[in-house]
Amino acid sequence: MPFRVWQIDERPYQKLDSSGDKIQFLLQYGILAPSAHNIQPWKYEIRKKSLLIGLDESRYLQISDPTRRQSLISIGAFIENLSVAARAFGLKSRVTYRSVLPSSFPLAEITFLQTQSGRKNPGLRNAICARHTNRGPYVNGPIPEDVIKRTSKLGQGDAILLLPDQLQRKAITLLISQGVKIALSLSRLRRDLERLVSRESDCPRRGLTLESMIHGSASQLSQARWITKQLRPSRVARQTATNFASSPFVGVIATRGDDATSWLSAGRLLERILLVGAQAGLSHDIAAAPVEIPTLHRQLRTLLHTQLRPQVVFRLGKPVWPTFTRLSPRIPA
Amino acid sequence: MKVVAQPLLLKPRRPSDQRLLKALRKRRVLTIDTLPRAREALFRIELPHIPPGSPEYLVSFNRYQKAIRGRLPTHFVYFPWRNTLVHLPSEEVFNRLQSARNRFLITDEEQSKFRSARIGIAGLSVGAVVALSLVLNGGPMEMRLADPDAIEPTNLNRLPFGVTELEMNKTIACSRRLYELNPYLNLKLFPQGLREKNFKGFFIRGKKFDLFVEEMDDLLLKIKSRLFARKNRIATVMATDNGDNTIVDVERFDLEPKRPIFHGRVSEREIIGLGPSLSLVERIQLADKIVGPQVTTRMQDSLELTGSMIPAWPQLGTAAITSAAAVTYVARRILTGQAMPSGRYTVDHDLSFDPGYHGALATRLRAQRTKEFVEGFKLIFK
Numbered sequence: 001m002p003f004r005v006w007q008i009d010e011r012p013y014q015k016l017d018s019s020g021d022k023i024q025f026l027l028q029y030g031i032l033a034p035s036a037h038n039i040q041p042w043k044y045e046i047r048k049k050s051l052l053i054g055l056d057e058s059r060y061l062q063i064s065d066p067t068r069r070q071s072l073i074s075i076g077a078f079i080e081n082l083s084v085a086a087r088a089f090g091l092k093s094r095v096t097y098r099s100v101l102p103s104s105f106p107l108a109e110i111t112f113l114q115t116q117s118g119r120k121n122p123g124l125r126n127a128i129c130a131r132h133t134n135r136g137p138y139v140n141g142p143i144p145e146d147v148i149k150r151t152s153k154l155g156q157g158d159a160i161l162l163l164p165d166q167l168q169r170k171a172i173t174l175l176i177s178q179g180v181k182i183a184l185s186l187s188r189l190r191r192d193l194e195r196l197v198s199r200e201s202d203c204p205r206r207g208l209t210l211e212s213m214i215h216g217s218a219s220q221l222s223q224a225r226w227i228t229k230q231l232r233p234s235r236v237a238r239q240t241a242t243n244f245a246s247s248p249f250v251g252v253i254a255t256r257g258d259d260a261t262s263w264l265s266a267g268r269l270l271e272r273i274l275l276v277g278a279q280a281g282l283s284h285d286i287a288a289a290p291v292e293i294p295t296l297h298r299q300l301r302t303l304l305h306t307q308l309r310p311q312v313v314f315r316l317g318k319p320v321w322p323t324f325t326r327l328s329p330r331i332p333a
Numbered sequence: 334m335k336v337v338a339q340p341l342l343l344k345p346r347r348p349s350d351q352r353l354l355k356a357l358r359k360r361r362v363l364t365i366d367t368l369p370r371a372r373e374a375l376f377r378i379e380l381p382h383i384p385p386g387s388p389e390y391l392v393s394f395n396r397y398q399k400a401i402r403g404r405l406p407t408h409f410v411y412f413p414w415r416n417t418l419v420h421l422p423s424e425e426v427f428n429r430l431q432s433a434r435n436r437f438l439i440t441d442e443e444q445s446k447f448r449s450a451r452i453g454i455a456g457l458s459v460g461a462v463v464a465l466s467l468v469l470n471g472g473p474m475e476m477r478l479a480d481p482d483a484i485e486p487t488n489l490n491r492l493p494f495g496v497t498e499l500e501m502n503k504t505i506a507c508s509r510r511l512y513e514l515n516p517y518l519n520l521k522l523f524p525q526g527l528r529e530k531n532f533k534g535f536f537i538r539g540k541k542f543d544l545f546v547e548e549m550d551d552l553l554l555k556i557k558s559r560l561f562a563r564k565n566r567i568a569t570v571m572a573t574d575n576g577d578n579t580i581v582d583v584e585r586f587d588l589e590p591k592r593p594i595f596h597g598r599v600s601e602r603e604i605i606g607l608g609p610s611l612s613l614v615e616r617i618q619l620a621d622k623i624v625g626p627q628v629t630t631r632m633q634d635s636l637e638l639t640g641s642m643i644p645a646w647p648q649l650g651t652a653a654i655t656s657a658a659a660v661t662y663v664a665r666r667i668l669t670g671q672a673m674p675s676g677r678y679t680v681d682h683d684l685s686f687d688p689g690y691h692g693a694l695a696t697r698l699r700a701q702r703t704k705e706f707v708e709g710f711k712l713i714f715k
Contacts, residue, residue, distance in 0.1 A: 067382040259396060259397070
């Protein structure tokens with residue numbers, strides 16, 4: 001059940017009458033948004049023709065996400081999925097940001113209105129169900145020109161995509177390595193992670209599966225043994241850095257502000273880019289540490305020569321190990 | 334002429350208050366607008382991760398200001414004794430700002446419990462310093478204060494008042510000082526002091542308070558107020574100066590309604606036998622029983638000279654401040670439901686800082702001096 005959410009049957013939508021039911025239907029797409037450690041931090045309330053969205057405080061991770069930035073980026077991705085899905089079903093959506101404070105509810109309101117034209121851009125809607133994380137290496141070849149073109153035109157609110165050059169990418173890789181090593185060396189963070197890691201056979205509804213984190217037979221390890229034996233900060237840091245270094249596409253999303261509105265915008269832009277990539281058969285991976293650790297994000301900003309605040313570092317590419325792409329569980333809408 | 338001890342809280346949207354504000358402005362009172370800085374301080378509390386001076390600071394701050402414009406409730410507070418009008422955020426926001434630096438050292442839940450407690454303080458020498466310390470810590474908003482005395486020059490080594498407050502009743506002066514720290518306090522004043530006839534009004538009228546801080550000099554009142562607190566199950570805390578140090582007595586009458594007062598150091602049969610006033614010898618004997626001989630060497634010397642070379646029990650500012658900090662800590666533990674058993678506690682700077690304190694010679698000298706003190710005391714007063 002937690003994995004069946006990735007197969008959405010569109011047919012029932014045509015029979016729905018009320019706005020509330022339609023919004024409930026669209027939520028099936030919303031919940032497929034990526035989130036840090038797959039915590040799915042969104043909370044929502046269906047109104048007559050709109051949806052109020054905010055953060056479920058019981059789900060965010062205080063240690064690894066003290067400012068709630070990662071959670072709100074995820075909620076931004078959730079909002080973007082809803083917008084994309086709405087358009088595909090002939091609805092116009094208007095997103096209003098309601099607060100700059102992360103703990104407020106609602107953070108945003110999406111209003112849905114029927115349009116004259118029917119479905120538009122169903123392809124990007126299908127990409128919602130095709131978008132998956134792959135933490136392994138990517139094929140080191142050019143990614144489709146179309147993806148580059150489309151992503152470089154994207155912007156959202158005060159969020160902008162920055163494309164580092166080769167030299168900058170090398171430096172970013174070092175920051176990612178440092179960041180991962182620092183993060184995984186913090187015992188409190190590891191304890192947070194322990195609670196969230198399980199096996200697919202446990203049918204979890206949240207968190208990360210071992211199968212999506214360790215490639216090959218090592219995924220036969222028990223969860224506890226993996227945390228103690230395999231999760232060596234230096235090893236994971238090296239691996240992550242190598243994967244980022246060899247990826248064909250590395251991007252940084254940055255914003256003018258650094259508040260809830262900025263984070264939601266960053267999340268929306270991120271998800272739009274990931275969907276464009278997924279449409280072209282590309283997977284993605286995200287590195288949060290360089291953005292969260294104060295010493296690192298300052299260095300990141302300096303090497304990118306930008307006044308903007310970096311919010312997301314990510315990579316796109318065709319996975320070398322396609323089977324390492326796993327469906328992540330979800331709490332159904 | 335009535336002495337004013339409380340500021341006026343004026344709501345800018347209330348018509349009657351608007352008229353008053355107009356009148357005050359005509360009189361050209363000193364006006365302080367704290368709102369711009371308060372808004373920015375609030376922004377920094379809400380979004381503490383954004384470093385001031387960073388490019389994103391201004392972007393997010395402007396967004397924040399736009400969002401709260403017109404939505405931040407405020408008060409004008411007029412302090413008549415200073416002829417000053419201060420524009421402040423409302424109580425809730427003000428208290429958030431005032432206690433912002435407490436966060437995580439005091440949890441939000443503890444702060445809320447601490448603030449909503451009620452406390453009575455009798456004796457406003459050390460008591461005034463305690464009251465200030467409590468308010469600084471974001472402590473009880475509701476306090477009852479009692480002291481009949483006026484501030485005199487010899488108080489100025491330990492009381493947080495200035496020369497402009499000399500001759501002023503301590504209760505009034507304390508009230509003004511506290512309201513200047515937090516104008517949203519709810520203080521009930523007893524400038525006539527605590528007496529048996531106003532025990533009910535002080536301790537339990539309205540709603541009985543949660544903690545009694547007893548700092549009076551009058552020994553009979555110390556006893557009687559304690560008996561009343563015990564009868565009404567009100568925890569009692571007292572700090573006694575001891576040189577630069579303090580002795581803190583915690584009596585959890587709220588948890589132990591049968592607990593003997595002063596930890597049983599004074600027999601209650603003896604107390605019942607006391608007359609309406611005490612002779613010098615009776616006072617000294619009682620004080621000795623309550624405090625005990627374990628005072629500092631210099632304190633012992635001073636006590637022997639009281640009435641000949643010095644007029645009164647010596648007291649240092651350091652002891653008053655230490656007492657206030659200790660009592661505030663104890664009060665916070667009690668009022669937030671943390672473990673704080675009855676007993677006698679000491680905060681001893683000599684022990685912490687004097688490098689020779691634990692030396693063999695110093696220890697022997699202290700013991701010898703205490704022995705002489707006790708023997709001398711017995712000879713004179715027993």
